[in-house]
Amino acid sequence: MLRERSNLLKTLLALNLRMDFSKELLWEVNRFELGYEYECKTDELFEKGNWLMIKGLSLSRRGKFLVQMDLLVLTGDQILLYEEKAYTHPVSDCLDGTIEFTEGGTRYTHPLEQLREAREYLEIIMERLNISLEIDSYVLLTHPNGNIYNLPKWTKNVLIQSQITLHVDEQMRKRKPPTSLTAKYHAQLSALHHDMSEYNSIVPKYDYHELRKIVKCPQCFGVINEIPRGKKLINCPCCHEQIVVVDIIKLAFEDYKMLFKKTPTAAEMFHWCGGVFSKIRLHKTLYG
Numbered sequence: 001m002l003r004e005r006s007n008l009l010k011t012l013l014a015l016n017l018r019m020d021f022s023k024e025l026l027w028e029v030n031r032f033e034l035g036y037e038y039e040c041k042t043d044e045l046f047e048k049g050n051w052l053m054i055k056g057l058s059l060s061r062r063g064k065f066l067v068q069m070d071l072l073v074l075t076g077d078q079i080l081l082y083e084e085k086a087y088t089h090p091v092s093d094c095l096d097g098t099i100e101f102t103e104g105g106t107r108y109t110h111p112l113e114q115l116r117e118a119r120e121y122l123e124i125i126m127e128r129l130n131i132s133l134e135i136d137s138y139v140l141l142t143h144p145n146g147n148i149y150n151l152p153k154w155t156k157n158v159l160i161q162s163q164i165t166l167h168v169d170e171q172m173r174k175r176k177p178p179t180s181l182t183a184k185y186h187a188q189l190s191a192l193h194h195d196m197s198e199y200n201s202i203v204p205k206y207d208y209h210e211l212r213k214i215v216k217c218p219q220c221f222g223v224i225n226e227i228p229r230g231k232k233l234i235n236c237p238c239c240h241e242q243i244v245v246v247d248i249i250k251l252a253f254e255d256y257k258m259l260f261k262k263t264p265t266a267a268e269m270f271h272w273c274g275g276v277f278s279k280i281r282l283h284k285t286l287y288g
């Protein structure tokens with residue numbers, strides 16, 4: 001099953017172009033979206049293994065976000081925990097638990113630190129749930145240009161993109177196939193998922209009346225100004241992909257629900273889409 005974007009990313013994508021984002025926020029959105037695309041690609045590499053996967057497990061405690069685990073692979077004898085980073089160019093290890101993208105630039109938490117933290121939480125949870133599997137954990141640099149310079153020599157669990165396929169093959173040979181107990185663990189861990197990302201403070205304040213009433217391409221999220229009456233397929237003016245018109249309506253519908261936490265009526269959808277679709281068409285597609 002295809003991994004879903006986090007609610008935070010969905011919210012930001014829904015707002016983008018309906019309002020003006022600062023350069024910094026736009027950079028964040030693009031970074032999240034790129035991360036998501038590479039997570040999907042990495043999932044594909046792991047899909048061929050005989051094991052169970054949890055894609056993007058987000059944990060909270062007492063209404064506070066705790067930790068995000070990008071990928072968990074459950075086998076018969078081990079749980080593999082992965083922290084994924086889609087760095088588009090090499091970063092440097094500052095040797096103090098941080099990394100920097102450019103020399104002297106802003107320092108960010110080292111992915112190995114994030115991995116360590118995620119692993120600690122996982123150990124606590126597994127103990128609580130009585131799950132007795134060993135944990136093995138890795139940082140995956142999923143973009144082909146990603147690397148971490150200056151890593152201590154003994155670092156074993158950071159894999160660059162070209163090593164991931166080999167790693168997956170190796171795990172397929174070494175790991176035991178899942179059992180009914182593994183399936184039980186999978187269900188127990190999946191049940192803990194709680195997406196808190198919508199509470200993230202980087203989402204700007206928004207108001208229905210101030211948002212632009214437009215529709216967007218479900219492939220590239222570019223604005224589509226015109227859709228000929230009765231057409232079922234169109235070519236997106238931004239990415240030039242062939243797009244099913246119903247999917248454009250569905251995206252606008254999902255965006256509305258994500259932003260306003262309620263299901264819009266046909267009249268509300270007509271207004272939300274800026275009159276691009278007739279009320280009849282919206283009614284047929286969404287409520288028919």
Ligand SMILES: [Zn+2]
Pocket residue numbers: 217218219220221222236237238239240241
């Ligand atoms: Zn497009």
